[in-house]
Amino acid sequence: MERKLSDPSPLNTQESPRQIILDDFDLDLPISGGWGYDFSTACIIDKDDPSADSSIPFDGVEIEYIFAEKRIYEEMIIFRHPDEQFHGIRWEPEKQKLTTHDERHYDILTFNIVGFSEAIWNELTSRFEEIQKSGAIEKMDELDAYRDSVAYRFKREFYFDINSFYGIY
Numbered sequence: 001m002e003r004k005l006s007d008p009s010p011l012n013t014q015e016s017p018r019q020i021i022l023d024d025f026d027l028d029l030p031i032s033g034g035w036g037y038d039f040s041t042a043c044i045i046d047k048d049d050p051s052a053d054s055s056i057p058f059d060g061v062e063i064e065y066i067f068a069e070k071r072i073y074e075e076m077i078i079f080r081h082p083d084e085q086f087h088g089i090r091w092e093p094e095k096q097k098l099t100t101h102d103e104r105h106y107d108i109l110t111f112n113i114v115g116f117s118e119a120i121w122n123e124l125t126s127r128f129e130e131i132q133k134s135g136a137i138e139k140m141d142e143l144d145a146y147r148d149s150v151a152y153r154f155k156r157e158f159y160f161d162i163n164s165f166y167g168i169y
């Protein structure tokens with residue numbers, strides 16, 4: 001029996017986010033620090049990290065978005081019970097705020113996140129495939145409205161310490 005979905009819990013891991021992302025996605029990001037839930041656990045982006053390709057301009061904002069994507073997957077799939085994993089995950093930025101805290105520069109990103117339970121996702125997929133097979137494209141609006149009505153939605157903030165590249169273009 002499928003469990004009811006709930007907001008993902010903040011990650012609290014023994015290994016660093018960098019190591020977990022490397023292990024799970026084979027991606028070595030130029031980061032240190034925490035999972036980025038607040039100032040004290042901010043993800044620190046380091047343009048001088050040996051993993052950063054010095055032959056191209058450093059794009060710290062791109063690192064922020066990659067980190068946010070990977071944390072979303074960790075929270076919504078990897079660190080959840082199999083019966084509580086989300087499917088069909090999407091996210092879009094809502095806002096980005098530059099701020100200073102304790103004389104350090106931070107970027108705070110807020111994302112709107114959407115996901116579905118396995119049962120709902122399977123139903124949506126099946127209904128979509130039927131529409132494709134039948135050619136009844138006029139039913140897509142109805143399916144889109146249903147999908148929107150059954151989506152699980154929440155917001156997440158991501159805190160990034162950007163001192164290593166703040167003000168550098």
